[in-house]
Amino acid sequence: MQEELQTQKDYSLISKNTPLLANLNMCENIAIIKEVHELLSIKKAEELANEYLEKINISHISLQRVQNTNSIDIFYTMLIRALMSKQKNIIIIAMPLIVNDIKYLNDILNNINILNANYKNILILDTITNEHYYKGCLCPIIK
């Protein structure tokens, strides 16, 4: 997988350096990917975005903008946006930098599984200093 990532750049990035667009609401932030890359109509793309938000019971944030939502909702929106892209792999870089309160990591991982219906490869990359955040985590950890 690492070789594939290095050679093809076939991944969507979720990191502090790829924030949501502040002048779009959550639904529009997700829908933009399908609108641009698959030329899906705004209505259909937003319906699809709302379907994904509904899956993890956060459809109430659909019309809210970044400044009115919490970090975990922002993270889920970023994840759904990455799932909308055609890339087979998703790389999450330093989750504690995106999500402020990461106490319930297994809940987050559970929601990632619910959202990942297309079975994309999801990889979380982090530094050793953040290792304590992942204690008791259900996913395999490779050092």
Place this chain on the structure above:
Amino acid sequence: MRMVLTKQIYFTTIGLIPLFTIIAFLFGSVIIGVVISLATKYNLQDSIDSIIITFVINEFAPFFTALLISLRSGTAINTEIAIMNLNKELNTLNEYKIDLINYLFLPRIISGIISVTSLSVLFALIMLSSGYLFILFYIGMDFHTYKSLLINVIEVKDVIILLVKSVAFGFITMLIPIYSGFKTGQSFTDIPISVLNGMVKLFIALFTIEVLSLLIQLQ
């Protein structure tokens, strides 16, 4: 892109119409009044119609519209792009292979061209209409005579100058703030500097276009 373009046209054109109409009405009656009284003072009554048309359609309407849109939308777009740059939102667009030109820049430039052109035409129409009020009280001319006087003196050349200048102004009014915002540094204190530089460059560009158009018309 269609949605972004629609939003931009709404914010740049529709949002400006109420203020714009009031300004055009006030300026129209006052400025046309000043032109008429000066023309009368210097015995240029026979040329009042062509003076009004040249002044309003060729010069005042496109230039004043471009200035208003620069102040209202130019500053907003410069700040918006600068903040997007600072927040790394432009990086997000690049990372998700969303073309910055198609998604961000082109809709704003097209909306600028549409806005300045349509509002210049509107400005000229409102100015000429409100100018009639002054003429009615000052000279006592009836509306039909005023209308036919202006229609007789308008040439295709005047309309072409209005359109070409409006397109040039619209293009510059959006391009310079976008460029300035795009070149903003990575600190919050760089945002006011970026807007300041962008606006100064924009005003210089607008005056340059105005001077060039005057020079071309003089030839």
